[in-house]
Amino acid sequence: MNFTPFNKPYLSGKETSYIQESVLSGKISGDGMFTHKCHEFFKSRFGFQKCLLTTSCTDALEMAAILIDIQPGDEVIMPSYTFVSTANAFVLRGAKIIFCDSRPDHPGMDEKKIEALITSRTKAIIPVHYAGVACDMSVIMELAKTYDLFVIEDAAQAIDSYYTFPDGSRKPLGGIGHLSAFSFHETKNIISGEGGMLVINDARFNERAEIIREKGTNRSKFFRGEVDKYGWVDLGSSFLPSDIIAAFLYAQLESIGNIQERRKKLWNQYFARLSEVKNNRFTLPVIPSFAENNAHMFYLLFETAEARTQMIAKLKEQGILSVFHYQSLHKSTYYQAQQPAVSGLLNSDRYTEVLLRLPMFYELSEQEVDRICDVLLSN
């Protein structure tokens, strides 16, 4: 029987030679040659003002929480349908998490429901661009301006995706909020095993971000010759990756066009095939008009949890691995043990129960996508 995994990490072929180059350079700690190459790549391709590679997206989110000076009791608004790190980064600094429901048509946070959650203690809004599809950033940035809040984009899944503002201007995701966090975990489009990046769109944070990333020291300034000794000047941790990781990442970045083209082709094939036949068991993903698709994920929404369970089994019988996604955080054991129960997050609850992700990776073949669609349409 043919076997189709859910994910398989893509390799451009240059990873090991760049790693070797990094090793032979004799400078394998952080902020070496390949880290700089990656930073320059992101700046030139996406126009990001300042980028700092981190060891994960989780770390980039933790840096963001320190940068906006979260204090115990501060409130942070985010979707419940997200990964734990979106919340943990702020909980670690004592923040209270206020969950916003997802949109009816998309797992991203419902921008219409944010304003009612804002209080005098609110410090930040954390939009999560689920499946690499933008949240409604113009509404979110306007709210942030009105109420003097920070916006930190969880752009973990959102590399090479865009948002179009009502005036027609277009910006890359991760380039809109005050700060943004990307992931290069092996399950994302562009990978380095583990890895991430903090993007700083508000230059007021530039200097302090370098310090926090370097254990609370002004070592980055020292290496640039701007100070003659370095020492402990702020809070911090070790958030910078080895240059060996950056070498791997750079090999991926050089292939970004190719990777994205392939993923989009497969995504479009799924979409076209599954729209051919009308069915009442599942619906296809919706991309809001202001968003673009970076083909991070292809998911279906089933009518019921049982229908999803049955389809997972049918696919598995044919050697095809499909997986559901987040348990909404307001239903998690950790959150429920700390906070009073939250209700009314009906869309978050629905995505928890009925969303199913299909195999999506560079080496997936057109024949495999066809085979998966056959199973989906005949069951």
Ligand SMILES: *Cc1c(COP(=O)(O)O)cnc(C)c1O
């Ligand atoms: C993958 C992911 C993260 C965590 O990324 P790491 O690099 O593994 O820390 C955070 N948020 C979202 C939405 C993700 O998909």
